[in-house]
Amino acid sequence: MLIQLSFAQQVYKVDIKDEIGPNAWRTVNLAYKKAVSTKADIFLIELNTFGGAVNFADSIRSCLLSSSLKTIVYVNNNAASAGALISLAADEIYMHKGGSLGAASVVNANGELMPEKYQSYMRGLMRATAEAKGRDVHIAEAFVDPEISIPALKPDGKLLTLTATEAVKAGIAKAEVRSIEELYQQAGIKATTVSQHKITWMDRIIAFLILPAVSGFLILGIIGGIYFEMQSPGIGFALVVAVICGALFFAPLYLQGLAENWEIGLVILGVILLALEIFVIPGFGIAGILGIIFVLCGLALSMVDNDFLDFTFTKPGVLMTSFLIVIGAMFGAVLLMFLMGKNIMNSSMFRRLVLEDEQRADVGYTSSQQKVDLLQKTGIARTVLRPSGKIEIDGVWYDAVALDGFIDAGETIFVEKHENYNLFVRKIVDKTV
Structure with missing residues (x-):
């Protein structure tokens, strides 16, 4: 039977x-x-x-x-x-x-x-x-x-x-x-x-992407990509790298049930706060500190299964390991910025990606040209620099970054240095008053 x-x-x-x-x-x-x-x-x-x-x-x-x-x-x-x-x-x-x-x-x-x-x-x-x-x-x-x-x-x-x-x-x-x-x-x-x-092959890819070493590499790509994007005008290759690394980091963790919506939102909020600190708020204060904390915690918590900060039944040691991975990746990104920040924009690979040879001064492009001849020249701030904005020198407008943190429109400035296709300027203080 x-x-x-x-x-x-x-x-x-x-x-x-x-x-x-x-x-x-x-x-x-x-x-x-x-x-x-x-x-x-x-x-x-x-x-x-x-x-x-x-x-x-x-x-x-x-x-x-x-x-x-x-x-x-x-x-x-x-x-x-x-x-x-x-x-x-x-x-x-x-x-x-x-x-x-x-x-x-x-x-x-x-x-x-x-x-x-x-x-x-x-x-x-x-x-x-x-x-x-x-x-x-x-x-x-x-x-x-x-x-x-x-x-x-x-x-x-x-x-x-x-x-x-x-x-x-x-x-x-x-x-x-x-x-x-x-x-x-x-x-x-x-x-x-x-x-x-x-x-399936998708299962194998997901399993590979959530490996701690791979997650750390992707975090490095996110942070490094955002930094280099902020150092160059417009939207370019660095931002694409940051977005791709972010998608590869969060997507498998989300599918595995590790990353929750609030953890992803925490990272996005942290990036917004950092952007506000850099481009809107002069100096470096509470917004920048909170931005770093939110990004750090959001990335680390996304790698750990928890019930809205309840880690009672999370495997011991996993939380500490995830924070160490994120902190290690952040230090790696800082090291990468220090070693490559001054050279990457001038590399042959970057020149191919940004199509520099098509943006010529004789057809109106100026932001991608070397501007060594502008060093120590004076000009006028045409927009508020906080710290980025527009300046005018000899009748030509340029992108510039204020080394003083904040310069009002109409202030007289001088060019102190040129780096990564950006002019760095300071306000000329009238000492006669």
């Missing part, structure tokens, strides 16, 4: 063989939606992990607990920590011969136990999950708490980790198998009805 029913069972299978994190959660979520859309009867996860972030494991657990499909987890060797929580949420657990399940205490990046509030939360998750699936709640708690006494399975004071044989005897796992084919046989599944979830 069981074999006859198995012919009608459609199975959708997904593999999770890495650390439980945003990539694992996104893969399971997409696979489950695909299983539902294809009208599968069974959702099967082949699991081999030493653990990961509790919050993402909890998301996978919730998906399995609320599933309208029959759920099976095949522990193909290891289901430690977060992997044990996911396993307990399935309707059935099958374990590979020689596999293990358990050891679910919450630890930091150095393997040290976290405070009791973390352990208490994890115990509650394990207990509630086991209870929902009719499994022994004391065994589930013993995965987290060494003080739970189960003499038949572990010494007192030690965390519980079950072998495949022990898990079957304890009623946690349904059967011990030697291969996925044997699992199909034990579960009454015909192999030809199994659809394997495939990782």
